[in-house]
Amino acid sequence: MIQEIARMSVSTLIPRQNLHDALTPSLREMILDGDLKPGDKISERELCERFGVSRTPLREALKVLAAEGLVQLLPQRGAIVAEISEDEIKEVFPIMAALESLAAELACDHASDADIAHVEALHAQMMKAYRSGHESTYLRLNRLIHEAFFELAGNATLASMYQSLLTRIHSHRFIARKSEASWKKAVEEHEEIIEALAARDKRRLPRLLRKHVTGTTVDIAKESLARKCKAG
Amino acid sequence: MIQEIARMSVSTLIPRQNLHDALTPSLREMILDGDLKPGDKISERELCERFGVSRTPLREALKVLAAEGLVQLLPQRGAIVAEISEDEIKEVFPIMAALESLAAELACDHASDADIAHVEALHAQMMKAYRSGHESTYLRLNRLIHEAFFELAGNATLASMYQSLLTRIHSHRFIARKSEASWKKAVEEHEEIIEALAARDKRRLPRLLRKHVTGTTVDIAKESLARKCKAG
DNA sequence: AAAGAGAATAATGCATTCAAAATACATTAT
């Protein structure tokens, strides 16, 4: 009876969540925030104490994160935070470019005028941040704009695949410090992109986005390499 | 000590597998083979008895399959085989087209002459199957050719993403019966595709593949719709 | 002192157990 009533309106549903479902996002955030670093051994005991749960739900959460590629399960040896190699990163970049390009194309058809105006507003804010040199604000808005294309595309599967890739390479994108030159280039490309979006130019926009994403990611790979050489 | 040695070479690693890791593929196959149909409730008890394991590893396997999108976990109510809606299918198709298009482009750079010859051989076999009307053989070779592009691309991440999408829509592709006209069209497109691959035409090949995949998938969506109307 | 063997300790994998919730069933009241 109560269930019947509850079924009638979503708002009356008591939000019930399993322990492992609650655990998974918490653990994911710990990794994404850097509390746990790539290669770190994940001690079941320690985390159990920290979260105040038994090993069963924790292990289930670890299984889920392993499926996402965020942790690695070594048989009989426990779990470690997954390390992503340079090679894997290099594999991911062209895929992200292809997905964003597709998102842009779909967005041309699917986005409302209001949607486009919203992205233009974000872009304006981003330009302001660029001109005044607020890098962290710039990066945040830049990320929002890229994510906006996926929302505008109206394809939840596509958006979630992008998000999943972004998670996998979390430590390597939107964080890398750009050189002045590459930053300027990226900004100029953004100008063109917004223009093409406003015109709903289905031929030009995907091309621009693909080139843009490929360009920025290549820059990142270069700088990552440079850091490595300097360190070594 | 033994572990130290094992760490030195992958080949010396004793292939030890956890129960849940062994369970996951078995369960996946049960779903893919249709032993368990979309919407079916998955009885933990029944499966435990069938595999002769306790609930713990089984539930871990279910968690993994849920992350893959193959089963759905309903809180406090157990698991069911995930049902994929028409809408979700429609979302997946353009993504597959984009991924295959990218794979084709990468393949132009990465594939050796021998690789290309191998695909050509598969294509020749497929054409033979087409001309003699062996549909199941045709479909199998068709699938192999599509998968080959991903292998030739030399991008493991891309290949696994494609595989994962393929798994999700398993019941809706490479199975759908084609009409004579759409089959003929698909075959003609394949001819062009193999030609462009042989020429390593990086501009033409991706375009052809994208059009081909989009075309066949649209056909499938149409036929699926037709079936539904007929049934309803 | 360094290397290796062996024991002690800890951690993992799985089964079992316990508690809570859902479903099925029977009983009662209208």
Next chain:
DNA sequence: ATAATGTATTTTGAATGCATTATTCTCTTT
């Protein structure tokens, strides 16, 4: 007879316990 309530059974979620495997520590030997 039907609907509603209360009870029993089943099922799920999580904790605990046990056996096996890995790791660490110590002690011996060279």
